[in-house]
Amino acid sequence: MKNSLGFDRPKHILSASQFNRAFLDYMYELINQIRKFDKTKDGLMYLQSLLPHRRAMLYFTQPSTRTFMSFQAACHILGIKPSEIRDTATSSERKGESIDDSLRTFASYVDLIVMRSPVAGLSDRVAGLLDQTPRPVPIINAGSGPDEHPTQALLDIYTLQRSFKSAAGIEGKTICMVGDLKRGRTIRSLSRLLTNYPGTRLIFCSPPEFKIADDLRQFLKTKDISVEETTNFSAAIAAADAIYMTRVQDEYDQGGESKRVDYSTYCLKKQHLSSLKSDCVIMHPLPRRDELDPAIDHDPRAKYWRQERNGMWTRVALITILLGVDSHIVLPTL
Ligand code: CP
Numbered sequence: 148m149k150n151s152l153g154f155d156r157p158k159h160i161l162s163a164s165q166f167n168r169a170f171l172d173y174m175y176e177l178i179n180q181i182r183k184f185d186k187t188k189d190g191l192m193y194l195q196s197l198l199p200h201r202r203a204m205l206y207f208t209q210p211s212t213r214t215f216m217s218f219q220a221a222c223h224i225l226g227i228k229p230s231e232i233r234d235t236a237t238s239s240e241r242k243g244e245s246i247d248d249s250l251r252t253f254a255s256y257v258d259l260i261v262m263r264s265p266v267a268g269l270s271d272r273v274a275g276l277l278d279q280t281p282r283p284v285p286i287i288n289a290g291s292g293p294d295e296h297p298t299q300a301l302l303d304i305y306t307l308q309r310s311f312k313s314a315a316g317i318e319g320k321t322i323c324m325v326g327d328l329k330r331g332r333t334i335r336s337l338s339r340l341l342t343n344y345p346g347t348r349l350i351f352c353s354p355p356e357f358k359i360a361d362d363l364r365q366f367l368k369t370k371d372i373s374v375e376e377t378t379n380f381s382a383a384i385a386a387a388d389a390i391y392m393t394r395v396q397d398e399y400d401q402g403g404e405s406k407r408v409d410y411s412t413y414c415l416k417k418q419h420l421s422s423l424k425s426d427c428v429i430m431h432p433l434p435r436r437d438e439l440d441p442a443i444d445h446d447p448r449a450k451y452w453r454q455e456r457n458g459m460w461t462r463v464a465l466i467t468i469l470l471g472v473d474s475h476i477v478l479p480t481l
Contacts, residue, residue: 149169150297150458152169152170152257153169153170154169154170157170157468158467159285159288160270160287160288160298160465160469161274161286162295162297162336162338162339163272163295163297163301163336163337163339165297165298166297166301166340168343171304171308171343174301174461175305177473178305181460181476182460183214185460191224192284194224194225195223195225195226197225197226197315197467197472198225198226198227198467198470201220201225201227201228201258201259201470202228202230202256202257202258202259202432203227203228203229203257203261204229204230204253204256204259204261204293205218205230205231206249206253206259206261206262206263207261207262207263208262208263209230209263209290211263211290212418213434214289214290214296214298214458215263215289217455217458217459218289221459221463221466222264224459224463225463225467227466230257231270237253240317241360245272246272246273247272250262250273251277251322252275254280254284257287258284259284259469260285260286260472261287261289262287262288262289262291263291264290264291264292265292267291267294267295269292270287270288271291271337285469287465291332293329293330293332295332295336296332296335296336298431298458298465299333300336300339301339301340301461302334302454302462303337303391303430303432304317304337304341305460305461306428306453306454306457307320307322307428308385309457314388314426316343317344317347318346318347319346319348320347320348321347321348321349321386322348322350322387322388322391323347323349323390324337324349324352324391324393325352325380325391325392325393325413325438326358326394326413327393327394327395327396328351328358328393329353329356329357329358330337330357331393331396333432334351334363335363337391338359339366341372342367342370342371344373345371346372347373348372348373349367349372349375350376350383350387351375352376352379352380352383352384352413353376353378353413354397354410354413355378356407356408357395359376379476381412381422384419384427385423385424388424388428389427389428389430390430391430391431391432392429392430392431392435392438393414393431393477394435394436394438395410395438404478410437413438414438414439414445415438415440416440417440420443420446426448428471429448429451430450430454431454431473432454433454433455439451443445
């Protein structure tokens with residue numbers, strides 16, 4: 148049932164599809180409030196006092212730097228004690244324990260499980276399984292194979308909303324997504340979230356081999372947004388209010404197929420900057436390779452380092468919602 152703000156309070160965070168505009172607007176305000184506590188020692192101590200009685204498991208069995216570290220930092224900010232498994236070689240999965248049994252074991256010890264896995268749909272399955280046990284705990288999908296990365300998409304939306312604050316918000320803007328759109332989970336989750344902003348125009352720019360998957364294409368057709376697919380990088384970036392670059396997801400190759408794709412014309416370089424809109428927002432979920440020239444880093448339109456830090460605050464906000472202390476975030480009077 149929807150709350151008075153117009154959204155279902157999430158029990159888990161599994162997919163970008165579960166969020167509506169009311170939730171996104173609430174999350175935006177909540178993060179802005181949380182960031183005010185970061186300005187003073189007393190404010191930070193207040194945040195740490197919210198959840199010192201809670202424990203979290205960070206179960207990351209696929210490589211990660213920023214998602215892992217930002218969730219770990221978010222736990223520290225809220226006073227939560229995190230545990231971690233980053234390699235199944237160090238857990239009883241190595242002895243043949245099933246993933247289901249492992250996750251049920253974690254739920255015996257912690258109050259929240261954040262999981263990244265190479266397996267699409269695993270977090271949904273685990274959440275369903277734990278919901279049937281006497282000790283269900285919230286699950287956060289921190290990246291599930293080539294499928295979904297909902298918390299990345301939420302931080303991307305926050306970054307876009309802040310960037311377009313004085314330009315009437317996200318609605319009506321042209322967002323150009325570039326790269327391996329077929330296997331990029333950030334693309335899949337962000338595209339879904341952007342359908343909450345009517346009038347938005349999405350330009351998907353990729354080599355023919357990396358076009359968006361058909362299920363996403365069909366989903367977008369049912370929404371009030373405009374969608375264009377192109378291989379013309381120069382035209383696409385020149386039309387964009389925001390450019391979202393992504394790398395080749397070759398960890399999902401089945402036979403080295405990425406090496407046969409010419410990606411060289413889908414790289415944003417310093418020489419492209421003059422053709423972009425003067426207030427264009429340049430984003431990337433990172434990590435990057437050649438597709439995003441480090442020479443761009445000092446351009447004021449480059450927002451990817453800010454995007455990374457926004458990720459930490461977004462994850463703080465999401466944890467406060469899941470563990471029921473978001474109502475304690477009010478303007479600091481400390
Ligand atoms: N953007 C992102 O998910 O980065 P990591 O793989 O480093 O966590």
